[in-house]
Amino acid sequence: MPQTNPESTTKIAIVTGGSRGIGRETVLRLAARGVRSILTYKSNRAEADAVVALTREAGAPATALELDVGASHTFDAFVENVQAALKALGAERFDYLVNNAGTSSAASFTQGTEAELDTQFAVHFKGVFLLSQKLLPLIHDGGRIVNVSSGLARFAFPNRAIYGPMKAAVEALTRYMALELGPRRIAVNVVAPGAIATDFSGGMVRDNPAVNKAVADHTALGRAGVPQDVGPVIAALLSDDFGWVNAQRIEVAGGIHI
Numbered sequence: 278m279p280q281t282n283p284e285s286t287t288k289i290a291i292v293t294g295g296s297r298g299i300g301r302e303t304v305l306r307l308a309a310r311g312v313r314s315i316l317t318y319k320s321n322r323a324e325a326d327a328v329v330a331l332t333r334e335a336g337a338p339a340t341a342l343e344l345d346v347g348a349s350h351t352f353d354a355f356v357e358n359v360q361a362a363l364k365a366l367g368a369e370r371f372d373y374l375v376n377n378a379g380t381s382s383a384a385s386f387t388q389g390t391e392a393e394l395d396t397q398f399a400v401h402f403k404g405v406f407l408l409s410q411k412l413l414p415l416i417h418d419g420g421r422i423v424n425v426s427s428g429l430a431r432f433a434f435p436n437r438a439i440y441g442p443m444k445a446a447v448e449a450l451t452r453y454m455a456l457e458l459g460p461r462r463i464a465v466n467v468v469a470p471g472a473i474a475t476d477f478s479g480g481m482v483r484d485n486p487a488v489n490k491a492v493a494d495h496t497a498l499g500r501a502g503v504p505q506d507v508g509p510v511i512a513a514l515l516s517d518d519f520g521w522v523n524a525q526r527i528e529v530a531g532g533i534h535i
Contacts, residue, residue, distance in 0.1 A: 288312040289371040290515065291359065291412065293346055294378030295339075296325040299425065299470060302508025303375055304328055308335035310512060315362050315371070317344035317355075317378060340365070346378045346404035347396065352411050359415060370417045373515045376405045376447075377425045386438035394439055401443040406450060419462040421515045424451050426469040426526070432534040444469070448526055455524035464523040468511055471530025473502040497532025506531070 290307050294300040295316025304314045305328070314332065316339050318325035325341035332339040340362045344355050363369060380400050384393045405424055416422075426448050429441035448467050455465040472492040492501040507529045513519060514527070 290373035292375040300377040302504035306512035308332040308337040314339040347400040382440040384439045422465040428471040469528040471533040
């Protein structure tokens with residue numbers, strides 16, 4: 278890992294879904310910059326602990342907290358846990374929020390059910406909206422928020438008729454958040470990954486050679502993405518180097534479906 282930047286050792290980030298995939302890579306890239314993280318996981322504590330161990334090696338130890346972003350009734354208790362974690366770090370507030378946690382959906386428009394629609398709404402829009410809202414009293418003025426969307430908010434793909442529009446809603450929400458949080462100098466941007474080779478969606482892009490090739494064939498740079506393509510972008514967006522970037526959608530997709 279790159280050397281820790283000592284000027285960043287007081288910065289703290291909250292990264293939802295930080296135990297795997299893009300979230301994991303974001304936490305590790307932040308640790309390399311000297312930023313400590315409170316990462317969340319839904320059920321696999323062992324994965325979260327493995328990330329915490331790696332951040333400890335980088336000199337910016339993380340804390341792992343359990344959270345289901347689709348269960349908004351648990352958010353008040355989560356905020357209390359965040360306050361306790363911050364206190365353990367010798368802080369009262371945090372600096373950065375990354376709304377990354379999500380779940381896949383393979384529903385088409387003709388076959389999509391109300392139950393699937395409700396589940397995706399709870400995770401991808403309602404969760405981002407309400408969790409960010411509840412954490413606002415704890416984020417420093419001048420802080421930064423990155424929401425994670427998807428290339429599927431820009432282009433259509435079969436069997437993504439619920440997932441893609443939910444991510445498009447997150448992109449619209451990002452602009453409204455940026456507008457309303459402007460007086461507190463909190464910048465809000467959205468990163469839209471393309472098809473990334475992780476265990477997301479059952480590892481479809483990572484583990485299915487035909488899908489991986491199809492993605493590569495439709496991507497200008499000739500391959501599917503990996504978490505290491507996206508995590509550094511999110512970490513960079515949180516830094517002072519991008520302090521004047523606000524309310525922007527940044528697609529990190531290698532030029533897919535240009």
